[in-house]
Amino acid sequence: MARRPQQRFSEDDYESLEGRASKTEQKKAVQRMAALGEQLANLSKKQIQQLPVEERLIDALLDVQLITSHEARRRQFQRIGKLLRNEDETVILSYLTPQQGLKKTAQLQRWVDRIIAQGDPVINEFAKMYNATERHTLRQHLLRVHRDMSQQADEEQIAASKLKLFNYVQQVALISDNT
Structure with missing residues (x-):
């Protein structure tokens, strides 16, 4: 199977995110x-x-x-x-994360950092590891983070986008661990 070339996101890609799921x-x-x-x-x-x-x-x-x-x-x-x-997803996940432990949470944070830095190759690697992953949803979260960073949004908005990405990764890990 041929690999897709690494693509840069255009402004149209960012604007298409604003629609409903x-x-x-x-x-x-x-x-x-x-x-x-x-x-x-x-x-x-x-x-x-x-x-x-x-x-x-x-x-x-x-x-x-x-x-x-x-x-x-x-x-x-x-x-x-x-x-x-x-x-609030964050509150609910905070009650479930003690089951995962601090080591697992730190590992998931490293996944998020790698996904933000490297994109699709890491998303594919993550999806292989955690079977409940929706690649499209993960890419959408990543696209939002990149959009906020490229538009030089305030730190609070970037942090909120990263938190949503982390919450999704955490949900997938919780679900995958028990399936």
């Missing part, structure tokens, strides 16, 4: 959130009750622990995924 991306985001919900459901009752999230989400997480039917659990996790969309 495609239906496929939205569905995959819901699937990722449902998988995160499964991770949250594995926490103890005490840990779930201490989560700084909406009461409905806490109730849904506690309810899923009582459900034994496979189909009912699947539907409940879909519901949890929808409820998770209203929550």
Whole structure:
């Protein structure tokens, strides 16, 4: 298979990012959130009750622990995924990262730094390592970071873009580790 030449991003590429996510991306985001919900459901009752999230989400997480039917659990996790969309990803991931440990978090940060610096080759390497990776979504996050850096946005905006990229990488790692 021929390799694609290394390309530079044009201004049109950056502007096309501003649109809404495609239906496929939205569905995959819901699937990722449902998988995160499964991770949250594995926490103890005490840990779930201490989560700084909406009461409905806490109730849904506690309810899923009582459900034994496979189909009912699947539907409940879909519901949890929808409820998770209203929550702050960073807060939720902060409760799941102790399961990963500091070493794993540092490793993921190095992945993010390499992805930002080297682009597609590292994205492909990361996707081989973590099977839940959506290359397109990862490229979109990378494109946003590069856009902010090229437009010389303020440090806060660049940091926010990098945090979104890191959150996505962290979600993928959590989901991949348990599939």
